[in-house]
Amino acid sequence: MRPALSLSLAAWLLAALPVVQAADAAAPKPLVYCTDASPEGFDPGLWDSASTNNVNNQMFQGLVRFERGGTALQPALATAWTISPDARVFTFTLREHVRFHTRPWFTPTRPMNADDVLFTFGRFLDREHPFNKAFPANFIYPQNLGLAKAITKMEKLDDRTVRFTLAQPNVTFVTWFAMAFAGIQSAEYGAQLLREGKAAQINRLPIGTGPYRFRSYAKDDVVRMEANPDYWGEPQKTQKLIFTISREAAVRVQKLLAGECQITSPLRDIDVGAIDRHRERIRLEKIQALNISYLSFNLRKPPTDNRLVREALDIAVDRDAIFRALFPRGDAMQAVNPFPPAIPGYNRTLKNEYDPKRAKALLRQAGFPDGLDIDLWALPVTRPTNPNGQLMAQLIQQDWARIGVRAQIRTYEWGEYLKRANAGEHSVYMSGWSGESGDADDFLTPNLSCATNKSGVKFCNPEFERLIDAARATPDQARRIALYEQAQVIFKRERPWITMAHSTVYIPTSKDLRGFRMQPNGGVVFENVYRE
The missing domain is CATH 3.10.105.10 (Dipeptide-binding Protein; Domain 3)
Structure with a gap:
């Protein structure tokens, strides 16, 4: 009886093998980006370098955003906004059913609301904000904009409506909410960190609303992110997003050609020719950047x-x-x-x-x-x-x-x-x-x-x-x-x-990458970007 049983088992395994292989073939492929520098931290308001923004922009979102590949404004965490005729009063209507990331160190109990906007911008405007006392910080970009002087009043009209009043007219003000520094933080998470005496953790273990959420960071080596299952937008085909850090430009090119990453930070002028010789498998994106x-x-x-x-x-x-x-x-x-x-x-x-x-x-x-x-x-x-x-x-x-x-x-x-x-x-x-x-x-x-x-x-x-x-x-x-x-x-x-x-900016990608568009500043956004 034993040989018959073994033959039946073997037949079952052989029959199941194509199914397993098909499942493996359909499994989402990780997306690896070879970047040129380590992130300085994960609190968007603290930093203004391109390398740091590229990481945080995958996890955090502002009230508005720039269209992919352009400069036109689009709704993001706000679905609509109005501007007074004198360009001094700006009112935002917030998107419903947006959830912050759930991680081992934080579980949200409610959707994003006006309290989160006030918490985020309150840190920029008020040196005496309780969170700033617990975690003193230098908000480089907001300070360089003179944000605390520009905004005279910030109001929660209801859970889904926030109003900003300015000291002087500013026709560019809405664009500031699309900048990397303006990624909305969770007030709930901030309150938890204050209770636990861990305010500085906001810069190490981030909680955003973006399409990807933080997994881990090994300094000067790699940042790992994963798709956010609760994302308000389209589900991401890329389940694992990895930023591998290589300071040397030649090393990044070598890794791309070896298939160790599918996209790199912008090329040096002298590397463009080397990439051009591999057009059968490498695509070269180009833009006259701002x-x-x-x-x-x-x-x-x-x-x-x-x-x-x-x-x-x-x-x-x-x-x-x-x-x-x-x-x-x-x-x-x-x-x-x-x-x-x-x-x-x-x-x-x-x-x-x-x-x-x-x-x-x-x-x-x-x-x-x-x-x-x-x-x-x-x-x-x-x-x-x-x-x-x-x-x-x-x-x-x-x-x-x-x-x-x-x-x-x-x-x-x-x-x-x-x-x-x-x-x-x-x-x-x-x-x-x-x-x-x-x-x-x-x-x-x-x-x-x-x-x-x-x-x-x-x-x-x-x-x-x-x-x-x-x-x-x-x-x-x-x-x-x-x-x-x-x-x-x-x-x-x-x-x-x-x-x-x-300069002109060149970013090389593997031919199997889909959905990627260069930003006018040379930055990268990986929402809805995936490998075939």
């Missing part, structure tokens, strides 16, 4: 507190030589103004200048006839607008040496670099910005308004401030353009930055 790279001067300490020194250092830089070395494909353009020419209000009358002889004369006029010593910080991560910070620093060092400026190149690990730069330890450091809204204010207010200048390190010019405030307040597009053009004249005169590049 971005800029620049060198930022410390305006608080000598010698860069002297406008003549800043102008001399600017006009001593041979941008043509730098572009030949860093952008051999010719896809990048030299930056003249603080935002790219595709944005309305760009001043086309302004030009860059390369004149080492005049630069030397300016240094003499500034009191440095024998030159000067200065530190130059090299960007430690690759960016489309600055694909090799060390090489750029070396080329600038050579340019400055020709006018008697002795530059010492420094760099740090990315998180340390940002921390030290924000503390004003630099004389000149490399930075950059990517816009999301397609509006000039998205570049000027977060980077060049007086709200960014808490310590005197950054730019604050009353004349410039009046112009951008007036532009933000008027719905008259022609007047806005004229005001921004005037503001750029002041920017070019004062030289808080050495403007460097606006």
Whole structure:
């Protein structure tokens, strides 16, 4: 009897095998993104770097969002909004039946409501907020926008209606709710963390409403997320979303070609050709991004507190030589103004200048006839607008040496670099910005308004401030353009930055990836993106 039983069992297993194989074939494939830097944390309001935003944007959502691949606003956690005729009162109607993530460390008892919006923005507006006392925080982007000064009143009209009243008109205000910093947090989760004395956990174990929820993070190695089964939108075909961290650009390319990831952070110019040779299995997405790279001067300490020194250092830089070395494909353009020419209000009358002889004369006029010593910080991560910070620093060092400026190149690990730069330890450091809204204010207010200048390190010019405030307040597009053009004249005169590049952004993906669209800022959104 035993042989017959074994034969029956074997026959059953053979019959079942195709079913098992078919099930395996239909199982959702994990999606792996090779990113260039570690996230600084998981509380969206605390951070403004692209690498951190790319992670948090998968888990958190604002009241509105930008359309995929564009700058038009769409409903997100709010389904509708109204704006008063004077652009000072903004009322949002919240989406029903939105649930926060359920995780081992938190289980929501109710859908998202107005209390969550007030909790999120209350932390930005009130230094004495109970959560801020338990977890003191520096909300970089909200502070740079001057959010606490701009909003005079925030009201819960009912569970599904929130109203914001502004001190001054602001025609760009709604776009702020689509920015990464404005991801809505759970007030319930915040209250639980306060009760448990674990307020800092909000930056380590995130709870959002997005299509993916947090699983784990191994520092400088990998972030793991999984599909949110309670998501208010479409169920995600991708069940496992993985961000693997590789600082070296060449390593990311190798991993993509080896099939270890299906998409990477933007390529360096020199890597595009290598990817082009594998068109049979790699797709190359391309966009002229809304971005800029620049060198930022410390305006608080000598010698860069002297406008003549800043102008001399600017006009001593041979941008043509730098572009030949860093952008051999010719896809990048030299930056003249603080935002790219595709944005309305760009001043086309302004030009860059390369004149080492005049630069030397300016240094003499500034009191440095024998030159000067200065530190130059090299960007430690690759960016489309600055694909090799060390090489750029070396080329600038050579340019400055020709006018008697002795530059010492420094760099740090990315998180340390940002921390030290924000503390004003630099004389000149490399930075950059990517816009999301397609509006000039998205570049000027977060980077060049007086709200960014808490310590005197950054730019604050009353004349410039009046112009951008007036532009933000008027719905008259022609007047806005004229005001921004005037503001750029002041920017070019004062030289808080050495403007460097606006770049094309290339993101490579495997041919089996579906639903992905590049964002104008080069960011990634993986909602409804999957592998076939």
